[in-house]
Amino acid sequence: MAEDKKTLLIKRYASRRLYNTETSDYVTLEDIAGFIREGRDVQIVDLKSGDDLTRQYLLQIIAEHESRGETMLPVGVLTDLVRSYTTSAGAMMPQFLQMSFDMLRDGQSKMMENMVRVSPLAKMPGFEAMQAQQEAFIKAMTGGKWPAGTQPAPADEGKDEDLTEIRRQLADLQNKLSRMGK
Numbered sequence: 001m002a003e004d005k006k007t008l009l010i011k012r013y014a015s016r017r018l019y020n021t022e023t024s025d026y027v028t029l030e031d032i033a034g035f036i037r038e039g040r041d042v043q044i045v046d047l048k049s050g051d052d053l054t055r056q057y058l059l060q061i062i063a064e065h066e067s068r069g070e071t072m073l074p075v076g077v078l079t080d081l082v083r084s085y086t087t088s089a090g091a092m093m094p095q096f097l098q099m100s101f102d103m104l105r106d107g108q109s110k111m112m113e114n115m116v117r118v119s120p121l122a123k124m125p126g127f128e129a130m131q132a133q134q135e136a137f138i139k140a141m142t143g144g145k146w147p148a149g150t151q152p153a154p155a156d157e158g159k160d161e162d163l164t165e166i167r168r169q170l171a172d173l174q175n176k177l178s179r180m181g182k
Contacts, residue, residue: 007041
């Protein structure tokens with residue numbers, strides 16, 4: 001199934017009900033979370049004012065998951081986020097977080113690609129079953145779906161990237177992050 005890259009528009013009515021303009025039906029916060037897990041970009045706007053409410057609803061989805069015991073954000077991270085709102089370092093926090101999540105997605109994708117392309121285990125009987133288990137584990141860790149753009153490529157596609165290149169890229173990213181902190 002091809003992923004639809006078009007942003008899904010959700011309209012919020014005065015009654016606070018959320019309306020999916022693509023399927024012409026009402027949706028819940030959990031439905032919106034499901035769309036996002038499937039790799040869709042979602043925009044939520046107020047029907048009357050046109051205000052973008054996406055950030056507010058995404059934060060609400062996270063808060064609901066955290067309150068149900070599905071904790072992903074350690075207290076230390078939450079504390080640091082609160083602190084960053086009151087310090088001058090807060091200005092660089094959005095960039096830092098975005099780069100961190102980009103690195104996580106890239107790392108997941110490269111791990112799967114290297115597992116297929118580089119590993120001597122690839123020639124071993126039963127490797128495909130082991131690879132399927134690894135993919136299932138990563139999907140489970142990412143909410144049941146591969147994050148958008150991180151589906152591993154089949155072994156015969158793409159260019160080989162050796163460990164030295166990956167280490168160089170990691171070092172470059174670490175240098176960029178350390179420069180942002182200055």
